[in-house]
Amino acid sequence: MRISEDKNAVFLSQFSHLLLLLSVTESTSMSALSLKNNRQLSLSATSAQEKNFGLSEPEFKKLLACLQDGDQRLFEKVFFVHFEDCMSYLKRKDRASHEDAYDATMDAYLHFRSLLVAKKINYGNLRYLLTRMARQHFQRRQKRGQIFTELPDFAGDLGEEEADISTEDYDLLSRAFQSLGSDCRELLKAFYYARRSLKEIAHEEARGAPAVRKQKSRCIATLKRYFNQLS
Template sequence: MKISFRRSEKDIIASIREGNQRMMEEVYLSYRNEFVNWSRRKFDITEEDALDHYQDTLTVFFEKVMNGNISVIESSLKTYLFGIGKNKVRQQFDERNRMKRHEEGLVEHYRFLSENKEAEAAYDSARSQTWELFDAMGEACKRILRLFYFEKRSMSEIADIMGHSSEAVSRTTKKRCLEKIREQVKKPLTDG
């Protein structure tokens, strides 16, 4: 089903902002198949990943419309949606590349430890100390670090979950928590 462009895109946005579920469904269905086929060809991803990216794309679009961050689209709606989708796919590739580099580093790290028992003992001690420091932190610090590093949440998600007024507040809070851990780790080195 295609959107009738007898209505301007401004009217479509106004309709969505008013909570018109039918319009949301029309927009969703209008470009789904084309987006899935385009993203599979362009980025060589699975149909499941393409559908996930399309869902994320529409979620971002609808949130921006509902929050009033979009009032007029300078390009066509299709171009705008595909632009969001392209960024979502790139984020996935960036995350996979980061994870791959991290995994390669871990493999090298564990290879070094397996060959050097003294280094392995030092690593185990440092790891144990880090967990002790983490456990001794306040609940807010533990929560924000857990959300960011273990659950891989974005700063905007963390701001929502933690009830912060903005991403900047969450970023500053996380930074302060990490500084507390660093200070505690450095303390025995400067004391002794």
């Protein structure tokens, strides 16, 4: 449900930037606050869980572990319940159409998952962060200009260079990637997508890290060869 009263909410200030950046980079857990008695602690814990989609901090850690293992199910269970709320928020605050709200929310969820996997998000106020990310993704899709550019940019949050891949090259790489053996695909996925180190992968497979490093090099060389053949 949303209220379609005409409005174009633009209420971000320097303060909200600060809050958002704090959410990304520093944990602002309620438990860090000084509390006088048990009742306050209980209330704070509840409040913290409300801000974090009902997750307690240990549950949040479990969620991270699942994602790093490539298991999306817990993430989906916790966050999908709020997908429609997030869409409604965009519709209400930014007058987004149903389709635009859906796409921006989906983008934000994918981005949010990536940040979680990269351990760039701490337990604090996940609800606020995810909602803000959805608004930013909506802004990007709309390219609505200066007003929304005040929103913090999450593009660099992963702290790595993202290459600009043309659609044609992406299609060729996709075909080349699908031609790789499943071992190579899984290795590249574990390293680049699940962001596990070669050492971790080697440990899980009871192999030496140098052997995994060599395998990764071979996989990339094969991928490039397939790509060149298809080009």
